[in-house]
Structure formats: structure tokens, C-alpha cells
Amino acid sequence: xxxxxxxxxxxxxxxxxxxxxxxxxxxxxxxxxxxxxxxxxxxxxxxxxxxxxxxxxxxxxxxxxxxxxxxxxxxxxxxxxxxxxxxxxxxxxxxxxxxxxxxxxxxxxxxxxxxxxxxxxxxxxxxxxxxxxxxxxxxxxxxxxxxxxxxxxxxxxxxxxxxxxxxxxxxxxxxxxxxxxxxxxxxxxxxxxxxxxxxxxxxxxxxxxxxxxxxxxxxxxxxxxxxxxxxxxxxxxxxxxxxxxxxxxxxxxxxxxxxxxxxxxxxxxxxxxxxxxxxxxxxxxxxxxxxxxxxxxxxxxxxxxxxx
Numbered sequence: 675x676x677x678x679x680x681x682x683x684x685x686x687x688x689x690x691x692x693x694x695x696x697x698x699x700x701x702x703x704x705x706x707x708x709x710x711x712x713x714x715x716x717x718x719x720x721x722x723x724x725x726x727x728x729x730x731x732x733x734x735x736x737x738x739x740x741x742x743x744x745x746x747x748x749x750x751x752x753x754x755x756x757x758x759x760x761x762x763x764x765x766x767x768x769x770x771x772x773x774x775x776x777x778x779x780x781x782x783x784x785x786x787x788x789x790x791x792x793x794x795x796x797x798x799x800x801x802x803x804x805x806x807x808x809x810x811x812x813x814x815x816x817x818x819x820x821x822x823x824x825x826x827x828x829x830x831x832x833x834x835x836x837x838x839x840x841x842x843x844x845x846x847x848x849x850x851x852x853x854x855x856x857x858x859x860x861x862x863x864x865x866x867x868x869x870x871x872x873x874x875x876x877x878x879x880x881x882x883x884x885x886x887x888x889x890x891x892x893x894x895x896x897x898x899x900x901x902x903x904x905x906x907x908x909x910x911x912x913x914x915x916x917x918x919x920x921x922x923x924x925x926x927x928x929x930x931x932x933x934x935x936x937x938x939x940x941x942x943x944x945x946x947x948x949x950x951x952x953x954x955x956x957x958x959x960x961x962x963x964x965x966x967x968x969x970x971x972x973x974x975x976x977x978x979x980x981x982x
Contacts (some may be wrong), residue, residue: 675756675975677978677982678791678974678978681791682974688885688890691882692888693886695885696886696887696891697889706968707978709879709886709933713782714843717876718782718879718880720850720869721785721869722785722801723847723848724870724873725789726801726850726852727854728851729797730799731855733798734798736925737796738832738923738925739802739924740802741880741922742914742921743806743917743932744806745915745916745917745921745922746910746914746916746917746936747913749911749913750776751772751775751777751811752772753772753905754771754774754902754905755771757771765822766818766823767954769814769819770815770819770944770947770951770953773944773947776911777807777941778936778937778939779938780807781941782881782942784935785797785800786876786880786909787877788931792851792930792977792981798862798928799931800935801848801914802819803932804848808839808842812839812947813839816834816838816947840967888963891959896977898957898961899960903940903965906961907939907965910937914932931980934976937976938969938973941962945958
């Protein structure tokens, strides 16, 4: 584990540098927002597009991996919601607790870090996980919250979901990359180099942005945030492991990549959604802060286990 910890340390050190810059005020919240926008819309999108365009759909989609990940993620999502309901939470709040328990920072942390740590063959499974998170579970939270507020399911909800997916640059990058890959025509070398240079900014930019954004997060409601962090860092990868190793036995290497992806801390976009819908943003904020801090150890442990 020590060797893996030392390999992951530089990634978390970049997060710590961003946190220091944000906490001291050297990097303002406005600056962090613009850096995040650059990474989200340009650097990370270029990286994902290049990965997708240079892979075939068969290299990315594996029904066993998809089924195992879906099973484990849906299960922990249900646990998060069930505990919320038992505590007397309404549907909206319980749904966000489920989202926190199940959705990791695959885009900003998983894609750049796991691809470097686990090799280029890890890219396909990581993109599959990212696609499932964005299409299935990001849609689910919108359906649950809007449906709960309206008291019924309507076509308007699905229109909102559809527009949201079409506006997400990660989805656009994945689909665009698949379309280029399907043509069988290689990307011209100047374009490939352009995407490579721009995509190279994704790793340091994303990690710095994560840290800087954590500087504005509060650590309130620690008991609940601690429970949700435990769900995300421990229960989620454990259930995904059951899914990809036992229920839907998949290729061991791909299964390990997906379990490692499931061990990532809570995604920052959950906080953005919580703020947008005004549902427990402090609780989500605290879970992101706690889970990211603890994941320095837990992610290293999980990766060391799946690489055995």
C-alpha cells in the first residue's frame, strides 16, 4: 500500500496546494469558478474527447462491468436514501443523501489520476463509469427532486433532464469521440496534438480547482456528513466489488479499475446541484470536504488491493 500511497500523494498534494491558495485568499472564489469552467469546458473535455475518439465502443462498453457498477451504485444510493427517510427527511433531502453516498469525483479526479496510475487500459472502464454517473444518476436526482416538488412525473421533467445532458460538455465529448471513432478515420496529427496539449492541462487544473473549491466548503453537520462519507468511501466500493467480481464476474483488471473509481470521494457537482435546488448544501459541502480528506488514505488502500 505504501508504494501506491506515494504514487497518489502528488495528486492529493496538488489538491492541497489549491486548498491553500483558496484558504489564504490568493485564489478567490471567482478565480476558482473560472478555473473550474476552463477545466470543465476545455481541458477535461479535450482529454475525454481524445480518449473516446481513440477507443472503439467495444473497448469501453462491457455489459458485466456496467451491470456490476450499476448494481453496486444503485444499492448504496438506496441505502443513503433509506437512512435519510428513517431520520424523517423528505424525498428531496433523502435523494441528495443518496447522491452523495453514490457519486464520486470521476470526472475531475478519476479520469486524470486513475488513467496515470492504472495505465491507459483503464481509460475505457473509467469513461463507462463516468457515462453511467452522468446519464443515469445525474438524471435520477433531477427526476426525484423535480417530481417530488411537482407531486407527479411529467414530460417537463424529462425535457429538463435531456437539456441538462445536452449541455454537459463531458457527455458531448464522449458522444463526439464515439462518433469520430465509429468512422474509423484517425484524428489528423495536428488535431491530436492540439487535444493532447489542451488535455494535459486537465490533471493539474482539475486537482488545483478541487482544492481551491474545498477552501470555501464548511464542515457542518459532521455526524451526517461522516456517515455519507463512509458510504461513499467504504460501502460503495465494497458493493461495486461484489457486483463486478461475484454477481457479474468481469475481467479482473477492468473490475479493479471500476472498484477504484467507486472509491473516489464525493463529486463536486453534487454540491452545485444542491445549491441549485436549495437542498442541504451545507451537508453536501461537509461530505465533500470530509470524504476528500480521508480519501488520501482510502483510495490508496483500494487501489493497492485491486492491483494485487
